[in-house]
Amino acid sequence: MKIEINFKALQSAAIKMGASNKHTKLDSSLGQLNAIDSGLGEGLVLGEDLQLSEIDNTNSLLSYKGRQIMLYIPEQRSNIEEVIKNGKITEARRLHVAECSTIEDMRNKGFFDRYQVTNDISGSYPVVGRQSYRGEWIESKAELGVCKNCLRILNYKGYADLKGDAKQKVFLELKLSELFDTYSSCFKYYPTRLKTIGSYTKDWDKISSSYREQQNYTCEQCGVELSRYKRLLHTHHINAVKTDNSLNNLKSLCADCHTKQPNHDHMHVLHDDRLLINQLRREQHKFDCSDYREVLNYADSALEGLLLKCKKYSLPTPELGISVRNGDDFVSIDLAWPRKKFAVVIEKEQIQLLRTQGWTVYLASECLNNFTNMQRMIR
Structure with missing residues (x-):
């Protein structure tokens, strides 16, 4: 018999007292979680590795077991060589990130094409197709674009109400790491970043703690005071060099301001923490x-x-x-x-x-x- 226990009220009270907000599932071992992420990173086949009924609609976003995902068809209908050169041409298959008409139609019919399910945000995906003049089967990778209907449903960067070149610019310049970061509060787990974040010096914890204390546990950007919630105040390297601990390169930032710094899409702030920071900003008239x-x-x-x-x-x-x-x-x-x-x-x-x-x-x-x-x- 499966027993479900809801600790949300207890967790909420703990967060307000300054405890860290860590999600734990009693029925999920670390190995199971890694297996899910590994599978999504490599790409799962819809209908074989998982079923359409297992894909959820979370705030209009596609999700699987608490993770934001994308669906796409590797097999291309047009000249595969052109798709490899430019995966955003009109004829190329698209990455679906939301519950758009294509996905709805698939659910209604109970029929699905050869979709891959992934949370790989590298931007480059396996594609296959026939060469136009020889008919040879070619396998490679292409930088596919996100479905425009999905962008409209989400109104990503105001896409639904933009016109002409401004609308196309959102489509062409979209970075999947940024899109996933935008909606990270909606999900329990996040895709593994492949890029290296860099290494801190051995005495970094001591330096960071001392610096935040010098700033009276106050965010130097928004001004929120976090002495009761010190875990929500970070020390940021302004020039992004994590071995440069000179005072003029350090800045104390609340978790929310920190994650909004340039090139910080590897950082994630839990939804409850963002709510708490805004509650404190309001109380402190920030x-x-x-x-x-x-x-x-x-x-x-x-x-x-x-x-x-x-x-x-x-x-x-x-x-x-x-x-x-x-x-x-x-x-x-x-x-x-x-x-x-x-x-x-x-x-x-x-x-x-x-x-x-x-x-x-x-x-x-x-x-x-x-x-x-x-x-x-x-x-």
Whole structure:
């Protein structure tokens, strides 16, 4: 008999006291987790290694066992040599990252093509096809583009409302590491980065601790004070050279500001930690969120598509860092319009708790899919 135990309330209380937020599954050994990641990194075959029913829709994003994934067909319909040269040509197969019409149609019909399932974000993927003039079968790799319908559904970087060259620029310049980082709060696990991050000096822990203490455990970028939550304050190397510990190369940054630094897509901040940081920023009056520029700067990046939509259609700006009492506990809200008691959240677990307190609550993906209704409720 499978016994399910929910420690979310206990975990939430521990986080508020400054404990680290570590996800652990009692039924998953390290070997099992590594096997899943290894399989996804190499590419699993839909219909053989896993079934379509095992692929979930998480905030409109495709996921498998808590991991963000992509689906694509290696076999190309057009000249394979042209696809190898430029995997973003119109005729090339696309990488699917969201629950777009192609995936929906596949689910409805119960039929799927020869899809590969992967979370490899290197950008280069195995492709096969026939040579145009000889008909020879060629296997190679190509830098495939992301499905444009997927980008529209997510409104990634405002894609849905852009026109012409600006729209094409998002498609052509998209980096998968950046896309996965944008939505990392929606997932429990993250793909292994292949690039090396560099090595710290042996005395780095001592140097970092001393520097953060000198800064009174305050983020030098947003100003949030984290003496009660020291684990959420990092020491950043400004020039990215991790052996250069000179004072003018160090900067204390909260976890949220740190992950938003250039070339930091290898870093991930847990959703609960981002909520806590915004709650503290609010309590300490570090933002007022009077305009969308500031909201976009401090909100979870997974909400960017929705916020850009709200900005375009001139909706009232939401508030960040709001939490609502639910019995002896508090429930944090990702985006809140308090006067309307309207909330947008990333995790489904937040929904029912807030609804019991009289709030109208939707997932960010639901708001994007039903934006007209959202406007009516907020205006």
